[in-house]
Amino acid sequence: MINNKKTIFSGVQPSGILHIGNYLGAIVQWVEMQNQYNCIFCVVDYHAITVKQDPKKFSQQILDVVKIYLASGINPDKSIIFQQSDISAHTELAWILNCVAYMTDLNRMTQFKEKAEKNKETVSVGLYDYPVLMAADILLYNTDIVPVGEDQAQHVELARTLAQRFNNQFGETFKIPEVMIKKIGARIMGLDDPTKKMSKSATSVANYIALTDDPIVATKKITRAVTDSGSEIKYDKKAKPAISNLLTIYSLLSNKSIEELEIKYQDKGYGVFKKDLAEIVGNFLSQFQKKYYSFKDNDIREILQQGSKLVEPIAFKALKNVKEKLGLL
Ligand code: TYM
Numbered sequence: 132m133i134n135n136k137k138t139i140f141s142g143v144q145p146s147g148i149l150h151i152g153n154y155l156g157a158i159v160q161w162v163e164m165q166n167q168y169n170c171i172f173c174v175v176d177y178h179a180i181t182v183k184q185d186p187k188k189f190s191q192q193i194l195d196v197v198k199i200y201l202a203s204g205i206n207p208d209k210s211i212i213f214q215q216s217d218i219s220a221h222t223e224l225a226w227i228l229n230c231v232a233y234m235t236d237l238n239r240m241t242q243f244k245e246k247a248e249k250n251k252e253t254v255s256v257g258l259y260d261y262p263v264l265m266a267a268d269i270l271l272y273n274t275d276i277v278p279v280g281e282d283q284a285q286h287v288e289l290a291r292t293l294a295q296r297f298n299n300q301f302g303e304t305f306k307i308p309e310v311m312i313k314k315i316g317a318r319i320m321g322l323d324d325p326t327k328k329m330s331k332s333a334t335s336v337a338n339y340i341a342l343t344d345d346p347i348v349a350t351k352k353i354t355r356a357v358t359d360s361g362s363e364i365k366y367d368k369k370a371k372p373a374i375s376n377l378l379t380i381y382s383l384l385s386n387k388s389i390e391e392l393e394i395k396y397q398d399k400g401y402g403v404f405k406k407d408l409a410e411i412v413g414n415f416l417s418q419f420q421k422k423y424y425s426f427k428d429n430d431i432r433e434i435l436q437q438g439s440k441l442v443e444p445i446a447f448k449a450l451k452n453v454k455e456k457l458g459l460l
Pocket of ligand 1: 152155158320330
């Protein structure tokens with residue numbers, strides 16, 4: 132990657148379910164970036180094992196994330212796609228950064244607090260340390276921009292902090308990455324509770340629309356989605372969190388602005404609005420899944436191997452530089 136383009140790095144965990152929040156909040160913006168930047172998209176399998184995964188299903192889940200990338204429009208001829216655990220430099224740098232990170236840095240991470248709350252006794256050290264591994268992912272590739280959903284902004288901020296601290300202590304080493312968050316869609320909320328983000332670890336399947344949901348099931352989820360009091364279709368996050376969330380999804384999937392949609396549904400109630408949105412979501416999923424199910428596992432493995440070959444020299448060169456700075460070499 133010897134050119135003047137900036138480098139983009141991002142990733143998704145292969146934890147089984149990917150939902151339209153992952154797609155609209157993160158992956159969609161990657162697709163647009165491919166022509167302008169050097170893009171590296173990782174399947175972050177070591178992040179996923181911070182919570183229990185079923186070993187019988189896990190290798191397939193890894194391949195399925197790549198299929199999601201491809202069905203979304205990521206082109207492996209333009210972007211590098213690889214599997215995190217293929218490149219041991221990620222965990223090596225994570226260890227080094229563990230020795231630069233303070234407990235107080237990690238104690239501030241809100242996502243850990245939320246996740247640990249559910250499972251206080253058995254929460255893994257890996258889950259606590261996961262933002263440091265994420266910092267290693269980003270910093271290994273001289274990343275300029277990290278496009279993610281809103282929930283990951285604090286983790287990217289930590290990557291910046293650790294890079295700056297390392298540079299101060301050991302001399303200029305890491306580029307300081309910038310986070311990129313979409314103006315609309317960076318936090319898609321749960322359909323069953325619009326005060327909480329749409330999440331794959333939600334207790335109810337009514338919370339999310341999985342990218343692999345049967346379109347008929349998905350349309351039912353939209354029809355049953357929680358709404359706000361009143362009947363007006365209006366974007367107002369505070370007074371109308373549920374309708375605002377549905378308007379966001381509608382707008383992003385239809386390429387119509389929220390203002391346009393407010394006008395379109397001015398004199399109509401929630402019923403008509405949801406029926407139309409259900410159709411849009413159903414059509415989107417049908418198109419998406421046609422592509423998703425067309426990919427063969429062996430071709431996906433090939434793409435991952437090619438990707439690893441391309442990133443390996445970059446990652447190990449960066450790691451060597453870090454080791455030299457520390458006096459390890
Ligand atoms: P993960 O796998 O939880 O989510 C993947 C991407 O989807 C975004 N996202 C959302 N966006 C909008 N609304 C939602 N409800 C929603 N839920 C999830 C996430 O913000 C993310 O961009 N730690 C990361 C993966 C990671 C990573 C990295 C990302 C590991 N290393 C390095 C960037 C750079 C994660 O768990 O994402």
